[in-house]
Amino acid sequence: MTEHHQDSTILACEDMSCRIAAEPQPLKVLQDINFQVRRRTALGIVGESGAGKSMLIKAIMGIAPSSVSIQGRITLDGHDLLSMNPREWARLMGRKVGIVFQNPMTSLNPYVPIGRQIDEASRLHLGLSRDDARTRAIELLTVVGIPDPKDCYDYYPHHFSGGMKQRIMIAAALSCHPDLLIADEATTALDVTVQKEVLDLLQRIQEERQMSMILVSHNLGVVAGRTDEILVLYGGHVIEFGPTADVFRNPRHRYTEALLSAMPQMDQPAHTRLRTIPGQPPSLAKQLPGCPFAPRCPAAQGACHAFMPEMIASGSSGHRFACHFPLEEIRAQPQEEISEMDLAHGR
Amino acid sequence: MAGDVTGAAGSSAPSTEALLTVDRLSVNFTRSGKVMRAVDGVSFKVAAGETLGLVGESGSGKTTIGRALLRLLPEVNTKWDGSIRYQGSDIGPLSNATMRRMRSRLQMIFQDPLSSFNPRRKVEAIVAEGLVIQGVPKQERDQRVRAALADVGFELSEIAGRRPHQFSGGQCQRIAIARALAVEPELIVCDEPVASLDVSVQAHVINLLQDIREARKLALIFISHDLAVVRNVSDRVAVLYMGKIVEMGSGEQVYDRPAHPYTRTLLEAVPVVDASRKLRPDGQRSVMPSRIKPPSGCAFRTRCARATTKCAETEPSLTPGPHGQLVACHFPHQEEAPGHVARTA
Numbered sequence: 125m126t127e128h129h130q131d132s133t134i135l136a137c138e139d140m141s142c143r144i145a146a147e148p149q150p151l152k153v154l155q156d157i158n159f160q161v162r163r164r165t166a167l168g169i170v171g172e173s174g175a176g177k178s179m180l181i182k183a184i185m186g187i188a189p190s191s192v193s194i195q196g197r198i199t200l201d202g203h204d205l206l207s208m209n210p211r212e213w214a215r216l217m218g219r220k221v222g223i224v225f226q227n228p229m230t231s232l233n234p235y236v237p238i239g240r241q242i243d244e245a246s247r248l249h250l251g252l253s254r255d256d257a258r259t260r261a262i263e264l265l266t267v268v269g270i271p272d273p274k275d276c277y278d279y280y281p282h283h284f285s286g287g288m289k290q291r292i293m294i295a296a297a298l299s300c301h302p303d304l305l306i307a308d309e310a311t312t313a314l315d316v317t318v319q320k321e322v323l324d325l326l327q328r329i330q331e332e333r334q335m336s337m338i339l340v341s342h343n344l345g346v347v348a349g350r351t352d353e354i355l356v357l358y359g360g361h362v363i364e365f366g367p368t369a370d371v372f373r374n375p376r377h378r379y380t381e382a383l384l385s386a387m388p389q390m391d392q393p394a395h396t397r398l399r400t401i402p403g404q405p406p407s408l409a410k411q412l413p414g415c416p417f418a419p420r421c422p423a424a425q426g427a428c429h430a431f432m433p434e435m436i437a438s439g440s441s442g443h444r445f446a447c448h449f450p451l452e453e454i455r456a457q458p459q460e461e462i463s464e465m466d467l468a469h470g471r
Numbered sequence: 472m473a474g475d476v477t478g479a480a481g482s483s484a485p486s487t488e489a490l491l492t493v494d495r496l497s498v499n500f501t502r503s504g505k506v507m508r509a510v511d512g513v514s515f516k517v518a519a520g521e522t523l524g525l526v527g528e529s530g531s532g533k534t535t536i537g538r539a540l541l542r543l544l545p546e547v548n549t550k551w552d553g554s555i556r557y558q559g560s561d562i563g564p565l566s567n568a569t570m571r572r573m574r575s576r577l578q579m580i581f582q583d584p585l586s587s588f589n590p591r592r593k594v595e596a597i598v599a600e601g602l603v604i605q606g607v608p609k610q611e612r613d614q615r616v617r618a619a620l621a622d623v624g625f626e627l628s629e630i631a632g633r634r635p636h637q638f639s640g641g642q643c644q645r646i647a648i649a650r651a652l653a654v655e656p657e658l659i660v661c662d663e664p665v666a667s668l669d670v671s672v673q674a675h676v677i678n679l680l681q682d683i684r685e686a687r688k689l690a691l692i693f694i695s696h697d698l699a700v701v702r703n704v705s706d707r708v709a710v711l712y713m714g715k716i717v718e719m720g721s722g723e724q725v726y727d728r729p730a731h732p733y734t735r736t737l738l739e740a741v742p743v744v745d746a747s748r749k750l751r752p753d754g755q756r757s758v759m760p761s762r763i764k765p766p767s768g769c770a771f772r773t774r775c776a777r778a779t780t781k782c783a784e785t786e787p788s789l790t791p792g793p794h795g796q797l798v799a800c801h802f803p804h805q806e807e808a809p810g811h812v813a814r815t816a
Contacts, residue, residue: 172669173640285759315528315696320740324752342669345742349750372744384744386674388703394522394722395681396703398674404639405669 131202134304134336135161135184140196142176142183142360144408151408153179153192154360158435161304166330166337168347168368171357172383174405177340180357181308185223186213201303218249222297224326226309228289232281238292239265239277246299264295268325287318294325298333305330306338311346323350344387348372353442356380359406359416361432366443374454376438376445379417415448423449489516490658490690491540496553498535498544498714507762509535511714512553514789519657522684522691524705524722526698526737530759532714533694537660540692541579542570557658575605578651582663584643588635594620594646595631601654619653620646622683641672645679652683658690665700677704698741702726710734713762713770716789720796730792730803733771769800777802 140157143150154176161167171177182188184198186205198205201220205213225231232241242261246252252260258277265273268291281289290310297305307326311319327350330337341347347354347368354371356364356379364377375381385399403420415421418428427433427448435444438453498510510532517523525533538544539551542562555562562573578601581587588597595616602612617627623645635643644664651659661680665673681704684691695701701708702722709719710731718731729735760766760773768786772778781801792798793805 172671316698316740316742317528317736319742323742324750327750328752343742344670345744348742348744383670386671387744388674388677388697388699390699390702390726390738390741390743392703394703394705397681398678398703400675400678401671405671 132162133160133199134163134201135338136197136199137180137184138197138199140183140194140198142179142188143193143195144189145191145193150193152360152411153408154183155432157196157362159355159362159365161336161338162352163303163336164334165352166327166339166350168351168354169338169340169357170342170344170347170354170383172342172405174359174408175357176360177342177357178308181223181306181338181340185217185221185306186210215249218245219300220302221304221306222294222300222302223306223308224290224293224297224310226312228286228293229281231293232289234281237278237280238284239279242292242296242299244299245296249300260299261295264298265292267298267329268292268295270295285318287314287322290314290322291325294322294329298329301333302335304336304338306340308340309342310339312341312343319346326350344372344384356383360408361416361446362435363417363447364443364445365435366438366445367441370439370441370443374438374443374451376443376450376453377417377447378421378423378449378451380445381451415446425449488518490519490521490558491517491692492554492556493536493540494554494556496536496539496551496555498532498539498549498551501548501550505763508714508765509762510539510551513711513714513716514553515709515716515719517658517690517692519690520684520688521707522693522705524701524708525692525694525711526696526701526708527711528696528737528759530713530762531711533696533711534662535714536711537579537662537692537694540660541574541577543579571604574656575601575654576657577660578654578656578658579660579662580644580647580651580664582666584647585635585640587647588643590635593632593634594638595627597635598646598650598653600650605654615653615655616649619649622652622686623649623679625649639672641668641676644668644676648676648680648683652687655687656689658692660692660694662694663696664693666695666697673700680704698726698737710737713760713765715770715799716797717771717800718792718796718798719789720792720794724794724796728794728796730794730796730798730805731771731800732775732777732802732804735804736774 137157137159140154142154143152157180169177179188183194194206200216203216239258239261242264243257246260247257262273262277265276270276270288270291284292311322314322323346326337339347339351351368353366354368355362358379364371364375364380371380375384382399382401386401388398401420406416414429414431415433418424421428433446433448435446437444494514496510496513500507500509513536515523525536527533540555544551562570565573598616598619599612602615620627638646665676668676677700683689693701693704705722707721708725709716710725710733712733718725718734725734729738760770766773768783772782787799787801789797789799792803
C-alpha cells in the first residue's frame with residue numbers, strides 16, 4: 125500500500141460510468157468519463173446543475189449513494205479504488221484526499237469545538253496523540269488565516285462567519301497532508317470579496333504544498349484564473365477537456381462556447397443582449413442516443429442525434445472535445461503569442 | 472446627508488420627474504436588546520422606465536431597502552424612518568389596506584420563486600393572485616393572466632392546471648415575473664432574481680426582463696450581489712456598504728471609473744473569465760466590522776488602504792465625485808483605471 129509511485133498522475137478515471145438503479149431502465153448519471161489529474165496541478169470541473177459534477181466527486185470519494193453502481197476504473201495514486209472494499213477505500217481517501225464542500229454549516233458539527241473537528245482526521249488516519257493533534261490543528265488554523273488560533277481551537281462553528289467556516293473546513297481538509305484537495309462549489313455561498321480570499325488561500329496552499337487540486341464550480345470565472353486544466357461536463361458526458369487557457373480562448377464544443385457567451389460581462393455596456401441557449405438541459409429520465417447537447421445545438425445534424433461523438437484532439441496541447449461538427453480551430457496569431465509571453469514575464 | 476442631489480448625478484434615463492423618491496431611509500432591527508442599523512440614511516430616486524441596480528455584500532442592506540419600499544418589513548422589533556414617496560405621495564403613513572392597493576403599482580420578485588409560491592395552487596391562480604386582491608372582474612382577470620404569461624413566453628393553455636413543482640427553476644422565475652406583471656405595475660423590485668439560476672437560464676431571464684422593461688416602460692430596482700449582471704441590466708448603480716450608499720452613478724461611472732475604494736475592492740474580487748494567465752493570490756483580507764457597533768467615521772476605513780485619521784473622525788457624505796458620480800469618501804480615486812481592467816492588464 126505504501127509503495128511509492130513515480131507516476132505523474134494522482135487521479136485517473138478510465139471509461140468510468142455511474143448508473144442509478146431505476147425502473148424501467150437505469151439512469152445513466154455519468155457516461156464514459158476519461159480524465160487525469162496530474163500531480164501539482166489544478167483541474168477545474170464546470171457544468172450546470174444536473175451535469176454530473178457532484179456525482180463525479182462522490183464516485184471518486186466512495187460516498188455515492190448505495191443505489192449507484194460504478195463501472196470502469198478509478199485510480200488514486202496507483203490504487204485501483206473500485207477493487208477495494210469500502211473500509212480500505214475510506215482509509216485511503218482519509219489519508220490522501222481532503223475535501224471542502226459548498227455548505228460549511230452542514231459539514232461542521234455545531235456541537236463540537238472546531239479544533240476537535242480538525243483533529244479528528246489526523247488522530248484517526250495518522251495516529252497522532254491528542255496533544256500532537258492539537259498542536260497540528262493550531263498550526264493549520266494559522267495557515268488558513270484564522271486570527272488567534274489558540275483561542276479559536278475551543279470555539280464552536282457558530283462563532284464564525286461563512287468565509288471563516290470555509291477556512292476551517294480547508295484546515296480540516298489539510299490535516300492529513302493530502303495529495304489531492306477537492307473543493308466542491310466551496311465558494312459558491314460566499315460574497316465575491318470573501319470568495320476571492322478563499323480561492324486565493326486554496327491556490328496558495330495548493331502551490332506551496334505541491335498538492336493537486338480539483339475545483340468544482342458552476343461559475344466559469346471562478347475556474348478560469350485558478351486552474352491549469354478544465355473539464356466541461358454536460359448531461360453526464362465530458363464534452364471538452366484541456367488546458368484552461370486553450371479551452372477558454374478557443375472552445376471547440378458548441379456548448380462550451382454558448383456557455384461562455386451567455387455570461388454577462390462587466391466591460392459590456394448596459395442592456396447588452398445576452399446569448400441564450402435554447403431548449404432545456406437534458407433530463408436523466410429521457411435519455412436519447414447521440415450527443416446530449418444535440419436537441420439544443422444550432423449545428424446538430426443526423427449524426428448528432430444518432431451517436432455520441434468520440435473525443436477528438438484539438439492541436440497538441442491535450443485539448444480534446446466530443447463534437448461531430450465542432451467550432452473551428454483558431455491558430456494562435458504570432459502577435460498574440462508575443463503579448464502573452466510579455467504577460468508571463470511581466471508577472 | 473445629501474438628500475437632494477442624489478437623483479441628478481449620472482442619470483442617463485430621462486429624470487424629469489422621479490417615480491420613486493427615497494429620502495433618508497433608515498431601518499433599525501432590535502435583536503435581544505441590541506439595535507442594528509440595517510439601512511442608514513439612504514436617499515435615491517428612480518425615474519419612470521429607469522433601472523437602478525443595488526449592489527453590495529451580504530449584510531449591506533440591499534434586501535432590507537427593497538422590502539422597505541414595498542412596506543414588507545417585519546412588524547416586530549423593526550423601526551424605520553425617512554420618507555418613501557411614490558409619484559409625490561408618501562407611502563409611509565398609508566394604512567395597510569391602502570398599501571395593498573398601492574402594490575398594484577409596485578411589485579416584487581424574489582430570489583427563490585418556488586418558496587414564494589403556494590405549492591398547492593395552480594399556476595394560473597398564482598399569477599391571478601394580485602388581480603384578485605385588486606378586485607379585477609373574472610373576465611378581465613383571465614385576459615390579463617394570459618397576457619402576462621405570454622409576455623414571459625408561456626401559452627396559458629399549455630400550462631394551465633400545473634403546480635409550481637412541475638416547473639424548473641427558470642420557468643418558476645418566469646412565472647414569478649408574470650405574477651408581478653399581471654397587475655401592470657410601474658415599478659418592480661427584483662431581489663436577486665437570477666441568483667439561483669444556471670448561466671444559460673440566467674441569460675434567458677435577464678433578456679426577458681429587458682424586453683418587458685422596454686415594452687412596458689417599467690422601472691426596476693435590481694438587487695444583486697453579481698456585479699456583472701447588475702452592469703448588464705442597470706442604467707444607474709448604487710453601491711451599498713454597511714447600510715449606506717457609498718457610490719452611485721451611471722454604469723460607466725461606477726464600473727469604469729470607480730471612485731470609492733470599496734467599489735474597487737468589489738470589482739477587483741469578481742472572478743473574470745480570462746484564462747490568459749493564472750491569477751496570483753494577493754493576501755487581501757476583508758473583515759466586515761460589527762453591525763451593532765459600527766466604526767466611527769467612515770464604516771469602510773477598517774478595510775481601506777487609503778484611510779487616515781480624518782476617516783475615523785468624520786463621516787464622509789455623499790457628494791459629487793471626480794467623474795460625476797456621487798461618492799462618500801474623503802479620498803476618492805481620481806485615476807481612470809477601471810477596476811476590472813486594472814486587474815487583467
